[in-house]
Amino acid sequence: MTLGLYRPGTSFLHRLSARTKLGILALAGIGIFFVHSIPLLLSGLAIVLSLVAIARIPARVLWTQVRPVLTILLLLVLAHSLVTHWQTGLMLALRFLILIILATLMTLTTRTLDVVEAIAQALKPLRRWGINPEQISIMVAIALRFIPVLLEQIHGIREAQRARGCDRPIVTLLVPLLVKTLHLADDLIDALDARCFDPSSSTDQPEFLQAQHQVEASQTRQEAPTDRNSPKS
Numbered sequence: 001m002t003l004g005l006y007r008p009g010t011s012f013l014h015r016l017s018a019r020t021k022l023g024i025l026a027l028a029g030i031g032i033f034f035v036h037s038i039p040l041l042l043s044g045l046a047i048v049l050s051l052v053a054i055a056r057i058p059a060r061v062l063w064t065q066v067r068p069v070l071t072i073l074l075l076l077v078l079a080h081s082l083v084t085h086w087q088t089g090l091m092l093a094l095r096f097l098i099l100i101i102l103a104t105l106m107t108l109t110t111r112t113l114d115v116v117e118a119i120a121q122a123l124k125p126l127r128r129w130g131i132n133p134e135q136i137s138i139m140v141a142i143a144l145r146f147i148p149v150l151l152e153q154i155h156g157i158r159e160a161q162r163a164r165g166c167d168r169p170i171v172t173l174l175v176p177l178l179v180k181t182l183h184l185a186d187d188l189i190d191a192l193d194a195r196c197f198d199p200s201s202s203t204d205q206p207e208f209l210q211a212q213h214q215v216e217a218s219q220t221r222q223e224a225p226t227d228r229n230s231p232k233s
Contacts, residue, residue: 018118
């Protein structure tokens with residue numbers, strides 16, 4: 001899954017505020033575990049897929065997001081069929097699949113900086129207990145931003161291993177991936193310290209988030225329909 005890759009669009013899902021989408025996702029995550037009917041869960045899956053179609057997300061993009069977890073969900077169904085009952089496993093798999101698609105839809109239709117600001121606003125009441133909402137929102141933004149980076153690192157390591165004739169199990173990726181991740185974390189910390197980043201400030205955003213926000217905004221302007229060439233009545 002490549003969460004955090006915003007796709008510009010003009011659908012009503014793109015126009016919804018990030019706070020609204022986060023609230024819907026939270027309510028869905030809680031309420032879906034109170035549904036114990038396979039037909040209702042299938043109906044919910046159909047509704048979520050219709051939202052994907054309304055947002056004009058290509059099927060290829062959705063398949064890229066969901067494909068990595070399908071094996072895990074199938075193993076979950078198989079494990080429950082051996083231990084409890086296959087229907088229990090199927091309900092769990094459908095719940096997780098719906099939530100994964102909803103989370104993917106939110107990240108594909110919401111700018112990363114908007115998610116950061118929405119999380120910071122939602123967590124503001126926790127400030128009275130000494131919790132810094134800006135720090136938490138920045139952590140979430142960094143996680144979303146670096147998921148694609150880590151996937152690129154995994155792909156590069158696999159290609160390097162295959163070039164050396166070392167086609168070993170995926171477990172052999174862990175050590176080089178851990179080393180590269182620690183190097184990325186050190187570089188990020190040094191970059192934030194060099195720019196005197198203040199996580200307690202709601203207006204002080206890391207430079208890479210500001211740059212990503214500018215790129216997303218420019219993409220939105222490029223894809224937005226213009227009426228300059230339309231005939232005047």
